[in-house]
Amino acid sequence: MRRLVEICGDENVFWRAEDLLVWEYDAGFDRRPPSAVVLPGTTEEVADVVRAAHAEGASIVPRGAGTGLSGGTIACADAIVVSTARLRRIISIDRVARIAVVEPGVPNLAVTAAARDVGLFFAPDPASQRISTIGGNVATNAGGPHALRYGSMTNHVLGVELVLPTGECVRFGGEVADLPGYDCVPFIVGSEGTVGIITKVWLRLLPLPEDVRTFVAVFADIEHGARAASAIIASGVVPAAMEMLDRVTIGALNAAFEVHLPADAGSLLLVEVEGLREETADWATSIERILRKNGATNVRSAETAAERELLWKARKLGYAALARIRPNNYLHDAVVPRTKMPDVLREVNAIAERYGYVIANMFHIGDGNLHPVLLFDARSQPIDRVMEASAEILKVAIDAGGALSGEHGIGLEKNHFMFWVFGPEDLDAQRRGREAFDPDGTMNPGKVFPGGDACADIPTERTKRALAEGMWV
Amino acid sequence: MGVALGLNAHDIDGLAPARVIRATSETEVVEAIRGANERGEAIVVSGGATRLSVGDPPTRYDAALDVSALRGVVEYEPGDLVATVRAGTTLAELAEALAARGQRWPVEPGLPERATVGGTLASAAGGPSRMRYFHPRDWVIGARVVLGDATSVRSGGRVVKNVTGYDLTRFWSGTFGTLAAIVELTLKLTAVPERTVSLVAEVDVPAAFRVANELHASSLPLDALAVVTGEAVGAVGARADAALVVRLAGPAAAVRRLGREVRDRVLCRDVANEVWGRIAALPLESNWTARLAWPAAARPEIEFAGYGAVIYPASSTAYLLRSIDRTTFRAVRASLEAAGGVAVLERASAAYKRDAGGAWGSPRVPLGVAKALKERFDPRGVLAPGRMPA
Known part of the structure; x- marks a missing residue:
């Protein structure tokens, strides 16, 4: 702790229980306090923080605005949360090259606003874009309505500067395409904070x-x-x-x-x-x-x-408007082949009806990305049953040839469902890629992969695991 | 599995494999790679062999693993704009299968009769389509591969939006068969535009770049834009220092409007759309090809007049087509790299590559991560060892 304060200053390190309260949750349902929160102000500070944590064998969870819906920023294994809140500079907007270089804490909408001034725009537009950050958008391969024509983050990230778990600062890609060597940018996009901390991003801009x-x-x-x-x-x-x-x-x-x-x-x-x-x-x-x-x-x-x-x-x-109907809601964002959409929607609504939940569907139908929102009142209706209904919906989507998530990520919420989609060899190959960056598994432990016990003390964890295994026949 | 003696088609920079393994199924790819692991052999995966020599020559080359017979459409759902094809399917075969439903895979690597879908992704092939449709990896949503330790692995899926775990599918792009052999890909498709028109302007080199910059700055949605110079100009049927070639595609009314916008800026004439096939083929057929790429603000000061090259100004990329002496090349590479660009020898003799400081120049990835990836996906180093920096 003393080392973190030395690096970032007393005002940028939090460790008292009352200060950590706001860092123990994101936009999902899981909660767990980190052991500390640190807000570095520069790439060098990020690297120093990561190096200090590495020396102590401490785990790290990178965090942007905390708008994630799948528990990706929940601190398992007594991790330290490294917030990008102070890394919010737009470094450059190049009109001719059509590239923005930004720090990870810049809100999505700020990039579009800056690009608009020179006749360009940034295509990914998640509904959270007023607050969600570019770093988080990269980490979850965020999409949004306009992903239909323009694609998700992966199609718009040209380069990433990353602090590896050792504290080494490296760069993949950038303004020039196809640099010599393995292009890890597509692997880093959507890696949910498990391969390092993103400190700079090169983004593609398009003409308005x-x-x-x-x-x-x-x-x-x-x-x-x-x-x-x-x-x-x-x-x-x-x-x-x-x-x-x-x-x-x-x-x-x-x-x-x-x-x-x-x-x-x-x-x-x-x-x-x-x-x-x-x-x-x-x-x-x-x-x-x-x-x-x-x-x-x-x-x-x-x-x-x-x-x-x-x-x-x-x-x-x-x-947000749906809160007028019931105070709480739960949603997944499974994707199905577009031709399967009418059948899948019928089944999804039948599941909600069977469980007796009000369901709201408001989603990216053009690319088959469902958002079935189950509305409920957590004061009287147990979360376990909502999760069960949602898991059934996921299963329908997977059986229709779909995917677990289109743009929200797997995180802590859906990791146990991964073996519905992938075999052991497939998951092992993903793990090999991850381990090339983080051999000790200290970056955002307990996320994406099924199994693991890093997050076992989170209350909903047992429910999810049972659902994943119970429906897998 | 057919085994034949080494054919020239699989030679890499004068290096011939001891034998050629022709796989016709994923199982045969697994067997070939497992065999290489057992015998400690080095194998190079080959599709249409249009970009087989890109990269440093392998340090060992026992066998070519030719997957060009692993071809055909596995599943095609036009309503989803998605198709799954075997890796050895040529771009021409694919185009034919999709054209029946008015669709296409908008990736244009050149030599479509030979170039395969797998090779196009594995070698991150460039081409005219990069301007509007960007990278080949942007049009791939799922893959089956066989890793260097002979494990079969599936990634991605059949949906166009997906963040279900790590994106290995797009990661295989540009790995040149050094981590895995691609056996099947699921592709994202697009509709064939209602109308496609190409125009050529015969101009001098400065005018070609000036107009190209104006067109780019106009933000008009052009479909492709190339400048061809020197002796390469003949290939596009033009007679001038340079040819500026523009392609317009979309609804008929939009193409008419775009045509007017281009003609307002430069005198040009219609040319058959096939011209793009010739332009894309030039870097693949030349005896010597170097790909230069630079940050938009730092175009290299190269005098293209009288010198054969294909330049894609919107992507800040040029393919040099006539061999220059090694010292000059090293100087060009040094100045590009100093500005953040690259100079990659895509086609050159082994001796040239060596004297020039390697095919790639300075690697731009942290070598620690590159080595860790190679060790994990290809632990015994059987897949094209030495072809890529790791």
Whole structure:
């Protein structure tokens, strides 16, 4: 502790129980206090902190804004939390190269705001983008609605500076593509803080599109909306974003915002196309035709930028709006092949009904990324049963050929479900990659891989393990 | 498993393998790699052999493991814009299978009749499509590989968005068969645009770069942009110091508009879209090829007039096509590396590579991590030892 204070200063190290309270949870349900929290102000300080922890054999959990939903930043094994909150400089925005170089604590939206000034934008736009940080976005391979056309973080991270568990500061990739040697950038993206601490990121920026068109299509039920979405993808027109909102979500949004969505709709598709005026005109015509052909009872477009921004604000704050229905919610973000979407949604809703939960679906339907939100009241309804229903939903997605997570990560929440997707050799290969960076396993222990006991004293851990094993037949 | 005597097609910088193993299934790839482990042999995985000589020559070369017969579409779901194919499937075969449904894999490595999907990813192949569709790894979502210790491993999946564990799939990109042999890939696809048009402007070298910079700065969504210089100009059917070649794709109305925007900036004429195949092939067919890449703000001061090269200005990359003396090359490499760029010898004799300081120049990855990766995925060093820095 004394060493940490020497490195970062007294005001940037926390270790008293009352100071650690706010660091014992993220946006998920698991809680566990770290042994200390340290906020380094420079890459050198990060390296010194990591070196000091390494010398003591202490584990480290890197942490950004703590908006993660899968427990990735919960400190298992008495780890020290290293926060990136003070590493929030935008180092450069290069208009010609279309690259931003930023520190990990910069909020996602700040990159887009800075890029906009020179006619560029940063594509990944998770709903948490006002607060979630670039470092956390890299660590979880975050996506967002516009990942449909532009891809997730992995498609936009060109380089990473990383402090390895030994304290050595290294760099992979950067402005120039295909540098000699193994390009570890795609391995680091989505590695959930288990291979080192990210201290600098090179991000791809794109030219702002000349034109954007956004429309809302109304359907009688979820299935018609889902079929229309599949038909749009199959037609080859890939919108910039395509989101589905179900009846429950629409009700919550209307109550929370002046958004005036049709209250009688069974589902809504929010579709956006971007490009040259000639492109958006062409795609808008095709999409509108497909929407109507697949049962849209009404299609209207956002007439002004303000109207479009309101729709997106409602979409991105929709998660918070759901608190009007029940105080707590639980969601996974499994992904399924897009053609399987209508069937999977039917099964998902049947599971919620069987368990008696109100379910809200508000998700990235264009790339098959579900967000079934189970609404409940933790004061009267036990979390274990909500987790059980959610695990059943995950199982449906996996059985349909899907993946456990599209953009939130595995963390502590879904690690035991990993063997639903991968065999022992597959997981071992992932472990070999991880160990090339962190042979002692001191970086964010207990995450991603199933098995391990690093987090065994977390109350929900036993429940999850039992669910994972119980449904694996 | 067919075994044939060494053929020239598998030679690397004059080095011939003692034998060629032609695998037709994943099991045969596993057996070949297991055998190499048992016998302590070094094997080099080969697909269409269009980029087999990229990298340093292997320190040992007992057998070529030719996976070009491991081909064909395993699963194709047009409604998902996703296809799973065997690694030895050529780009031409793939394009044909997808064209029937108006779709394609938007990666353009050159020589599509020979280049394979696996080799394209393994060698992180460049090409005209890099401008709009970026890296080949951006279009891959799942893989099956056989590691250097003969373990079969699956990664990723069949969905376009996935953070279920570590992304080995994209990590295999650019590992040149030194950690694993790719046997199957699941690809993300896109629709064939309604219209595609190519234009060529016959200009001098400064004008080519000036217009290329203007077009890039305009933010117009061009589909591809190349500058071809020197004796290479003939390959695109032009007669000038330089040819500026532009491709436009999208809905017909958008392509018409883009065409007007380009013609407003430079005098040009229509050219058949096949020109891109010739441009992409030039670096693969030359006896000597060096790939230069630089930070956008630090374009090397190379006089391209009269000198054969293919330059992709939007990606800050040039392929030099005519051998320069080794001392000059070393100076070019030193100045590029000083500015954060690279000069990689993609095609050159073993002696040239050695005298020039190696195919890669200074490695840009921490060697400790590179060595640890090699040791873990290929513990006995059977896969192309020495080809990559580790």
